[in-house]
Every structure is written in C-alpha cells, then in structure tokens.
Amino acid sequence: MATERATPKLVTEVVEWQDGTNGPAIPLKPFCRQGNVLTDWLASVDSSSELNAETLIEIAVQLAAHFYCVERDKRFQSKSTDGASASFEGQTGMALQATHYGQTAMLLDVTGKLTKRNLESQQGKRVATTIWLGWQDHSEDPYE
Numbered sequence: 001m002a003t004e005r006a007t008p009k010l011v012t013e014v015v016e017w018q019d020g021t022n023g024p025a026i027p028l029k030p031f032c033r034q035g036n037v038l039t040d041w042l043a044s045v046d047s048s049s050e051l052n053a054e055t056l057i058e059i060a061v062q063l064a065a066h067f068y069c070v071e072r073d074k075r076f077q078s079k080s081t082d083g084a085s086a087s088f089e090g091q092t093g094m095a096l097q098a099t100h101y102g103q104t105a106m107l108l109d110v111t112g113k114l115t116k117r118n119l120e121s122q123q124g125k126r127v128a129t130t131i132w133l134g135w136q137d138h139s140e141d142p143y144e
Contacts, residue, residue, distance in 0.1 A: 005060035005061070006031075006057070006061045006063065006064035007032060008032060011035075011061055012028070015069070028064065031067040031068040031071070034064065035059075035060045035063035039060035042056070045113050046111050048111070050111050051109070059114070062104045062108065065099075066099045066105060069099045070102075095118045
C-alpha cells in the first residue's frame with residue numbers, strides 16, 4: 001500500500017477550481033493514491049536520499065493535482081465568453097508536461113527520475129543492449 005503523502009485536503013489547497021468553488025465535485029482519493037504510488041516509486045529509486053520527507057509530500061500533492069486535472073478537470077489555456085470557445089492546456093501524449101502541476105513535480109524532483117520516467121512514458125521504455133559482432137584475434141591466446 002502506498003505511503004499517504006498526498007491527501008484530498010492538501011490537493012484542495014493547491015488546485016485552482018475553475019467553477020469558483022473551493023473543491024471538486026468528485027472525491028480526490030483516487031488521484032491522491034496515484035500521486036502517492038508514483039512518489040513511492042520515486043523514493044525507492046532515490047538511492048542517494050536527495051529527496052527529504054517534505055519534498056516527497058510536495059511532489060505527491062503536485063502529482064495528485066496533475067492526475068485530477070488530466071483525468072477530470074483540464075485547465076483552461078485560454079477562453080472566450082461571448083464566442084463560447086476555450087482551449088485547454090496539454091495533450092495526452094505530454095504525460096507529466098500536460099499540466100503545470102506535473103511540471104512542478106518534475107521541477108521539485110532534484111534527482112531527475114520523474115523527468116526520465118516522463119520521457120520513457122512518451123517514447124516507450126527503451127533498453128540499450130550491446131552485441132559483439134566483431135572478430136577475435138587468436139594470436140595472443142596462451143595455448144597453442
């Protein structure tokens with residue numbers, strides 16, 4: 001089970017609700033869980049312990065806000081009242097870059113692991129391998 005760093009109360013303090021209220025119409029717990037799971041992963045790969053407990057909480061809250069905004073409440077990039085048009089920030093393929101909350105989480109992560117994970121999610125995880133296609137010179141073999 002994920003460490004509870006992000007809570008609905010903390011996320012409510014961070015997100016600017018577009019409908020003018022002081023909170024969402026749906027529960028934030030699922031988005032908090034997602035932020036906490038990703039933050040648990042980040043803490044587990046932080047082998048140098050560069051991220052302290054307070055930073056991990058801030059990252060988890062930003063990630064929870066990001067997941068909420070991506071899945072339920074896309075942020076306006078621009079809007080017009082009389083023409084009734086609007087454009088929203090981000091695209092699905094941008095992953096954590098799709099919202100300023102995701103961008104803030106990557107900025108808070110001084111290890112760079114979230115930025116790397118973000119790129120992997122956009123490009124698909126790539127694994128580098130090496131294969132020897134050369135020729136072995138047997139002239140220096142100790143046995144003859």
